[in-house]
Amino acid sequence: xxxxxxxxxxxxxxxxxxxxxxxxxxxxxxxxxxxxxxxxxxxxxxxxxxxxxxxxxxxxxxxxxxxxxxxxxxxxxxxxxxxxxxxxxxxxxxxxxxxxxxxxxxxxxxxxxxxxxxxxxxxxxxxxxxxxxxxxxxxxxxxxxxxxxxxxxxxxxxxxxxxxxxxxxxxxxxxxxxxxxxxxxxxxxxxxxxxxxxxxxxxxxxxxxxxxxxxxxxxxxxxxxxxxxxxxxxxxxxxxxxxxxxxxxxxxxxxxxxxxxxxxxxxxxxxxxxxxxxxxxxxxxxxxxxxxxxxxxxxxxxxxxxxxxxxxxxxxxxxxxxxxxxxxxxxxxxxxxxxxxxxxxxxxxxxxxxxxxxxxxxxxxxxxxxxxxxxxxxxxxxxxxxxxxxxxxxxxxxxxxxxxxxxxxxxxxxxxxxxxxxxxxxxxxxxxxxxxxxxxxxxxxxxxxxxxxxxxxxxxxxxxxxxxxxxxxxxxxxxxxxxxxx
Numbered sequence: 032x033x034x035x036x037x038x039x040x041x042x043x044x045x046x047x048x049x050x051x052x053x054x055x056x057x058x059x060x061x062x063x064x065x066x067x068x069x070x071x072x073x074x075x076x077x078x079x080x081x082x083x084x085x086x087x088x089x090x091x092x093x094x095x096x097x098x099x100x101x102x103x104x105x106x107x108x109x110x111x112x113x114x115x116x117x118x119x120x121x122x123x124x125x126x127x128x129x130x131x132x133x134x135x136x137x138x139x140x141x142x143x144x145x146x147x148x149x150x151x152x153x154x155x156x157x158x159x160x161x162x163x164x165x166x167x168x169x170x171x172x173x174x175x176x177x178x179x180x181x182x183x184x185x186x187x188x189x190x191x192x193x194x195x196x197x198x199x200x201x202x203x204x205x206x207x208x209x210x211x212x213x214x215x216x217x218x219x220x221x222x223x224x225x226x227x228x229x230x231x232x233x234x235x236x237x238x239x240x241x242x243x244x245x246x247x248x249x250x251x252x253x254x255x256x257x258x259x260x261x262x263x264x265x266x267x268x269x270x271x272x273x274x275x276x277x278x279x280x281x282x283x284x285x286x287x288x289x290x291x292x293x294x295x296x297x298x299x300x301x302x303x304x305x306x307x308x309x310x311x312x313x314x315x316x317x318x319x320x321x322x323x324x325x326x327x328x329x330x331x332x333x334x335x336x337x338x339x340x341x342x343x344x345x346x347x348x349x350x351x352x353x354x355x356x357x358x359x360x361x362x363x364x365x366x367x368x369x370x371x372x373x374x375x376x377x378x379x380x381x382x383x384x385x386x387x388x389x390x391x392x393x394x395x396x397x398x399x400x401x402x403x404x405x406x407x408x409x410x411x412x413x414x415x416x417x418x419x420x421x422x423x424x425x426x427x428x429x430x431x432x433x434x435x436x437x438x439x440x441x442x443x444x445x446x447x448x449x450x451x452x453x454x455x456x457x458x459x460x461x462x463x464x465x466x467x468x469x470x471x472x473x474x475x476x477x478x479x480x481x482x483x484x485x486x487x488x489x490x491x492x493x494x495x496x497x498x499x500x501x502x503x504x505x506x507x508x509x510x511x512x513x514x515x516x517x
Contacts, residue, residue: 075164075358076100076323077154078516079242081271082480084172090181091145094214094271095125095152097170098241099109101160105129108136112157115140118149118441130215132238137216144176150326168350169355180392183271186210187264187280191429191454192349201253204429205257205262206455207246207280214269215239218246222267225250228259242432242498245455247430256288294410294433297385297462299482300377301370302502306356306516308378309503315339317511320494321353325516328359330371336360339509356516378502382484385464387434399440405453407431416467423449430455434462434481441467442483444490446474450481457515458482458499470505473497 079098082089095115108129124141136154144150154170168514193205194197205225206301225233225248235250246264254260264280302308306325311332315321316339329336334344340351342358347367349358361368392409395396399415401424417438426434431465434456442465444450452458461481463470469489473479476494482502483489489503497514501507 033375044154071253075160075165075169076325080172082174082243084322087173088177089174091143091176091274092180096135097154098133098135101134101164103129103134104161107157107159112155113138115152117145128216133215133216135239143180146176146178148176150174150176170355174344176284182274184274184277185213185270189454190282192284194282196284200282200289200291201256201286202290204431205248205265206429208395208454209244210298211246212271213239214243214271215241216271217267222265223248224262224263226462227255230255230258234469242392243452243455243457247455253290256286259283259285293431294435296433296460297381297435299381301374302378302381305374305500307501307507309507310375310505312336312338312506314506314508315353317493318509321509323353323514324355326356326359327354328371329372329373330361332360333362336362378427379504381487382464385462385484386437386466388435406434408434410435412437416443418443419448420445421447425453426461427453428454428456432456433460436461436463438465438467441469442471443466444473444477444479447476448474449478452480457517
């Protein structure tokens with residue numbers, strides 16, 4: 032789903048709440064508190080930072096980036112709204128720019144960072160989207176520098192299609208995966224090109240997604256039939272330390288004569304506005320490590336059923352130091368109760384949609400044990416539990432592809448298991464519909480990707496990370512986890 036259009040077509044209650052936020056006032060550009068100043072549940076958020084919060088051994092010559100949930104107003108991003116401060120202060124000198132294609136602000140320090148120093152980066156509520164939305168509060172994160180600059184050149188780890196591929200579909204995007212994070216401003220229509228042997232240069236849009244470290248070339252029109260194409264990445268492509276590709280990278284492929292008929296994604300509607308949504312409870316255990324990027328909510332449960340987050344009730348929403356977003360519950364001020372009823376209903380409808388998809392491409396794959404497999408796009412169906420042990424699983428496909436996993440039993444992700452995305456696959460296009468009587472168990476230090484639609488509970492054990500959404504028709508339990516809404 033295009034993040035720029037993510038909130039288009041939302042119900043009228045979004046508009047009503049946005050107007051409420053407008054008339055209740057805006058925060059000062061210099062506000063450093065963590066108090067929310069808007070009641071819009073679709074408020075602007077920072078979805079990804081590089082370095083990540085609490086990162087260590089950050090190269091001293093690295094640029095700092097923040098990716099937003101919506102298209103940004105470049106005029107609101109400057110050295111006042113995006114600051115980086117060392118342990119002893121003051122704010123370091125740097126230039127701020129915007130890569131509009133990826134909604135990413137880039138802070139480039141004028142000189143290298145000081146070695147072995149804790150830095151704090153801040154995006155203030157002065158940053159605004161092109162539609163005028165601002166964040167609920169300042170987004171603040173910290174990281175620690177290394178002793179040395181980064182001199183390692185980035186590499187292209189894979190492409191989709193691969194070199195020499197035949198019969199490539201006419202309506203597919205072309206992607207390249209990198210070995211490390213790339214400066215998004217260096218990935219553009221000049222540095223990533225596509226040309227046919229007989230049709231010449233292809234026009235299209237180019238974007239970069241740092242969440243999966245993938246560049247995408249999206250042609251303006253379907254490719255020509257039975258044509259040989261060459262995709263090229265030039266040495267203008269650089270990492271965040273300004274190291275360029277060692278040499279130009281080229282790969283060729285030949286199209287067939289058909290288009291791919293992709294299965295549509297599951298429509299989450301307003302449930303898609305949450306990183307975590309549950310009917311009975313959201314519980315955080317453990318004393319450290321939890322950070323949720325996105326909104327969380329419960330209904331018909333009350334705010335008291337969101338436990339362990341040290342919440343502060345504001346009115347129509349609540350806040351927590353563990354949540355980069357809003358907290359919603361059925362007993363908050365109007366119109367939140369009715370809004371939450373709608374979102375829960377949308378979650379249940381999405382579950383029914385995913386469970387009701389017919390004509391699966393794969394049935395009882397691996398007798399329920401998909402460990403070590405590479406899963407191509409499609410509809411998968413099991414009448415059993417599904418297991419991913421510590422050898423992990425790879426989900427491979429383009430940014431356009433969709434995976435729907437229908438699981439009649441439970442989903443069990445063992446300790447240290449990793450769900451790896453390859454060739455441009457996006458977590459928001461992966462749907463785990465889990466019917467089992469226990470639900471979903473994500474093991475200690477596991478790395479999970481995708482949208483979970485569980486009829487029962489979801490348990491995320493110590494240190495596991497989730498890049499996706501946790502949507503449960505009972506409870507969600509966390510223990511020192513990072514959950515990032517894509």
